[in-house]
Amino acid sequence: MKKSISLLLILLLTICCKNEGNLTFEPLQLTGNSCKECPKIEINIPRALDETAIARAINSALEEELITLLSFDEEREIDKIDDAIASFTNSFKELKTKFPDETVGWEAEVNSEIVYEDENILTLIFNAYTFTGGAHGYGSITFLNFDKRKGIELENWELFEDMEGFQKFAETKFRIQEDIPQIDNINITGFMFERDIFHLAENIGYTEDGIQLIYNQYEVASYADGPKILALPYQEVNKYLKRIVKP
Template sequence: MRKLFLFLILWSLALISCEKEEKLAFAPINYLSDSCANCPKVKITIPNALEDSKISKTINNSLKEEIIYLLTFEDGVDVSNIEDAIASFKNGYDLQKSKFPDETIGWEAKVEGEVAYEDENLVTIQLKSYIFTGGAHGYAPTRFLNFDKKKGLEMENLELFKDQDAFLRFAETKFRIQEQVPMGKPINSTGFMFDNNMFYLSENIGFTKDGLQLFYDQYEVASYADGPIVINLPFEEIKEYMAFKFIKKAD
């Protein structure tokens, strides 16, 4: 009996250990611009995957490329890391300041990233950004990055679905219900700005603990004043459309 009891304990611990191993290890990493009167303010906080694995390297590289894309303001300059991207952002500000010396409002860039979802198949990183480079208001894009943990690759939105056309019809119905667009009427009949008056999926699609999120950024299908349009689709409602056979709800 004692041996059986010990075996059950060891077996339970092994199961717990396996479950923990499914989760990737992350630690936050911060980047700050120089603090000076004539420097733009830059603050970046993103998750850094710690393991020496293909998926971890892919995640870290994809995040780096996203930050570089957001902050690089110089044409023809090779920017290979986040520090250089921050320097490029400052150089862009300095150039603008030299052209318009009476401009008093400084530039600002803030990026915050978090692990929005993770299960045994995939991990989703959400990046929330605010970029101000003058003008009436800043730009606040949200970006989802989805990764296939088994293959160690970043995924395109198309790869999330086994039948995108079927999901598109389902998503349009959910969009119309939430945004009170009458069925049978053109999708732009209540003031939206879909190209060619045809519904399409948002550029940013990602998983959260509650399901799949379609995130339409400001200007994507509506005016700036309308803000972003967010459609949350629970796991139970989307599972028949997804390319993955099993999606375990994240803790």
């Protein structure tokens, strides 16, 4: 019995140590107005509750992503989520008034969650889908990386100690994954890298399984091809990273 209690205490201490320093979040759900002439808007994001610089940086970054996604009013600057939702709604209503028989419903759906956190780094993934007419909507995935100690959002180049080396390594792995011969033009199988030169994805993030690169639709391939995702284990890329992760 004493042995069982000791093992339980060790397990609890291990869990507490593992979660020590993790930020506190609550789910934030936002929706648009519910009416026949209103677009469908559904937003589910985490909201950091800590009174710290990093919590403020995370909440600000998420707000900026939402405002950029939903703002359709070019005549005034929008700096609040509620105003961005109103902008999206009003733009649809105006179009519906002009073309009542031709305008189909607009949609905006956002889901965001934490995909990695340790004592140094926190990464959020921001999944967004919008439809504002046309043949199809557009979905995108964005990584938001944060330095918890400095309390700032990180640019991609700030993730790496050796970005040039990482790019060469990522290209080799990308070619293997997509069956592109190492010595041939990167676009020989139908990709659309600018100037026929491989480049890193705009979205790079930490995940539990390694560094992930996501090329969204149209970035290097057609819409029909969907997003291209390259996952690279930490044991293979730690030598390129500024913040090493133990596998």
